[in-house]
Amino acid sequence: MAQSRTAIVAGNWKMNYGPKQASAFAMEILPELGQLTRGYQDILCILCPPAISLPAVREVTDAMPAPRIELGAQNMYFEEQGAYTGELSPAMVRELCSNVILGHSERRTYFAETDEVVNRKVQAAFKHNLRPIVCIGENLAQYESGATQEVIRAQVQASLSNFPAEKAGEVVIAYEPIWAIGTGRAATAKIAGEVIHLIRKLYHDMYGPEAAASLRILYGGSVTGANIGEFVAHPDIDGALVGGASLKPDFIEIVRKTIATKQKP
Ligand code: PEP
Numbered sequence: 421m422a423q424s425r426t427a428i429v430a431g432n433w434k435m436n437y438g439p440k441q442a443s444a445f446a447m448e449i450l451p452e453l454g455q456l457t458r459g460y461q462d463i464l465c466i467l468c469p470p471a472i473s474l475p476a477v478r479e480v481t482d483a484m485p486a487p488r489i490e491l492g493a494q495n496m497y498f499e500e501q502g503a504y505t506g507e508l509s510p511a512m513v514r515e516l517c518s519n520v521i522l523g524h525s526e527r528r529t530y531f532a533e534t535d536e537v538v539n540r541k542v543q544a545a546f547k548h549n550l551r552p553i554v555c556i557g558e559n560l561a562q563y564e565s566g567a568t569q570e571v572i573r574a575q576v577q578a579s580l581s582n583f584p585a586e587k588a589g590e591v592v593i594a595y596e597p598i599w600a601i602g603t604g605r606a607a608t609a610k611i612a613g614e615v616i617h618l619i620r621k622l623y624h625d626m627y628g629p630e631a632a633a634s635l636r637i638l639y640g641g642s643v644t645g646a647n648i649g650e651f652v653a654h655p656d657i658d659g660a661l662v663g664g665a666s667l668k669p670d671f672i673e674i675v676r677k678t679i680a681t682k683q684k685p
Pocket residue numbers: 432596600601602603640641642643661662663664665
């Protein structure tokens with residue numbers, strides 16, 4: 421399959437940094453991030469602060485425009501509007517950014533999101549011209565019992581089904597083994613690469629060669645500046661979804677190493 425995919429490094433700030441702190445952190449990292457990404461075409465950097473901090477970070481990115489730095493939300497609802505207290509509609513999210521993380525394992529675990537709900541959210545994202553970053557991954561018990569492939573197959577088939585053919589290749593998938601998230605115990609590139617290879621094959625069977633070749637698949641789970649090089653050196657891994665390390669200047673190092681690794685012939 422063709423390997424001409426733009427790499428993505430996305431930072432999921434989770435429930436950290438309210439508007440003031442988010443703005444200060446964005447001001448701290450953006451000058452260097454902007455400079456780094458300006459020098460390399462094939463990278464996209466996506467910052468995903470808490471929804472309430474998106475306007476503050478947006479003010480900073482508007483003041484320091486960098487073509488390959490975008491913003492994303494961490495979640496949204498699939499309905500257009502109405503009596504859904506506490507939720508954000510796709511159109512509201514789209515007013516501030518062009519990406520949205522969907523189906524993160526923390527949403528699935530603490531807020532009972534199912535593959536079916538994730539699928540409806542992805543369909544809503546397409547409708548509103550938002551790029552969905554869809555998270556999938558097995559938990560520790562599933563990993564240890566050798567059920568990873570079966571779990572991934574079920575998640576891909578249920579949460580990523582019935583997309584319009586022309587949209588299927590625009591999805592970004594983040595393979596995030598739950599046992600690696602926030603634990604400091606990252607997977608190896610070999611383990612992640614094998615699962616990511618399977619995801620691309622499943623996608624190929626569902627949507628054909630073109631969509632499978634353009635689908636970006638990221639690795640997520642305890643990525644740092646020290647281990648990112650190993651992951652992005654793998655030809656099937658198109659970048660990373662970063663949690664803890666995206667709250668620190670180490671995020672700049674992750675972007676720097678991704679660029680340095682991916683631009684090698
Ligand atoms: C995440 O929450 O998406 C994540 C990958 O977290 P961490 O990098 O902290 O493991």
